[in-house]
Amino acid sequence: MNLIHLLEKNCSAYADKTVFIEKDTAVPYSGFYSQVRAIACNLREQGLEQGGNVLVLVPLSVNLYAALCAVWALGACVVMFDPSAGKEHMEKCLEAMDVGAFIGSGRTLLLRLVNRAIGRIPMPLNIGKLKAPPVSEDAYKVADMPPEAPALLTFTSGSTGTPKAIVRSHGFLLEQHAAILRCLPYRGDDVDLAVLSVFTLVNMVEGITTVLPRDSLRNIAKVNAGRLVKQITGHGVTRITASPKLMERLSGYALKKGIRLDFLRSVNIGGGPVFLDILEQVAEVTDPNSIRVVYGSTEAEPIAGLQYTDMSEQDRRRMKNGAGLLVGTPTDTVRLKIIQNQSGRPVTAAALPGLCVQGEGWGEIIVSGRHVVKGYLNPEQNAVAKIDAEDGTWHRTGDCGYLDSKGRLWLLGRAGQVIRSGDATIFPFAVESAIRAKYRTACAAMEHHDRTVLVIERGRFTRRIVEEYAGRFDAILPIQRIPLDRRHSSKVDYAALTEWINKKSKDPPK
Secondary structure, eight states: OOHHHHHHHHHHHTTTSEEEEETTEEEEHHHHHHHHHHHHHHHHHHTOOTTOEEEEEOOSSHHHHHHHHHHHHTTOEEEOOOTTOOHHHHHHHHTTSOOOEEEEOTTGGGGGGTOHHHHTOSOEEEHHHHTSOOSOOTTOOOOOOOTTSEEEEEEOOOTTSSOOEEEEEHHHHHHHHHHHHHHSOOOTTOEEEOOSHHHHHHHHHHTOEEEEOSSOOSOGGGOOHHHHHHHHHHTTOOEEEEOHHHHHHHHHHHHHHTOOOTTOSEEEEOSSOOOHHHHHHHHTTSOGGGEEEEEEETTEEEEEEEEGGGOOHHHHHHHHTTOOEEEEEEOTTOEEEEEOOOTTSOOOTTTHHHHBOOTTOOEEEEEEOTTBOOOOSSGGGHHHHEEEETTEEEEEEEEEEEEOTTSOEEEEEEGGGOEEETTEEEOHHHHHHHHHHHHOOOEEEEEETTEEEEEEEOSTTHHHHHHHHTTTOSEEEEESSOOBOTTTSOSBOHHHHHHHHHHHHHSOOO
16 A cells, blocks of 8 residues: 555556646646656655655645645655744754754755754755656555554654654545544545645545645735735636635635635635634635535544535524534534533543543543554653544544534534633633624633633724623733734734733733
């Protein structure tokens, strides 16, 4: 088994079909695979061996995907970081593992001078030189790997603790591929905009075309929405899977300019909380029937999904009244349970049956399935995040929620951020979802030094929000902009928000 066997078949079946569009240049499947073969042969000449770890830091491009495929063809494991990962994050992750080679571009190779962990990698390689015609391709052969052989090693963001290394095998990636197809059906004539790398891999296996953004998506909040919309319209993009923030920016630009995006047949939004106001804005510029909410995590993608048009008026009212964030029906590729909130504490297989919540009771969301990561590279990190039970390994998502009478999942917030205030329980997502649904205002509900705090972005509804929630929180603080995560700019950065509150409390009154 090897992922690249599927790509080989596509390159034969779709030889002249476009696999990538990069800066208005169409790259056919056959031409792309020629690049993969060349890089693989050059890597072999450099001494790369089967089973080794290879750090790949190449900007989003044809070169990136050619490098990934070449490493897999040789039977080595790709190590990747999210583009938004900082120097300290990368050093912390790399120091705990053995990496034998580093494939970078001219700019990323300079990281060797400032990042000690990258500087210690013995084989630095420039992707530009690896693409050169090899001395010979006679020895090219795709390594036959067992299903459990490591293929991709990535890391969690570490935003809620120490980063965790996640190893995906060749077999696991194929299971994830199958799960994504069941949740988000593809068509052979689709043209996809590349935003999330895992979905680009699905495109390649399915034989469809991927458009690569001209601009870096490293900072979603600063993406040139106009240029991206022009690419979408100019290249006939039919589907996109993106973060809520990116879809908010694209639809906001389209609304401002009077541009319709009805040609998008599939608009899938995930990677962060998909609030009602974002869905409604996207629906103003594209066909509402094309919009779908996707809920998942780094360790389990996808978990649940919801067609926007299946959201009833009653569902909308419930969200506005604080029922939480509706994310839809669990996919048929996962098993999902709700257990009593045990945030931060290990759960044993013996205790699991007694912790399961029945009916519409709330609690921690745990999932199991063939495309759910069974464990981390460091086994010590499994203790709190995994439950090895008789019916399989369960992953604790870290989210709280409940299943309604229709079997649909509602999110209430992170398990560790549920707020206890006297006899009341405050769920962050329930509050944040309600305020966004009613006032289209970003906010964050949290606890700070045993006090309940609601932070809201300043705007036209600030006074009304303060009046409505004054009796529910100990303090309500207006802020210019809610800090968000670096990866998708969709999740509240509570650590940064805590720092802001600490600083504000020390500032003298004005």
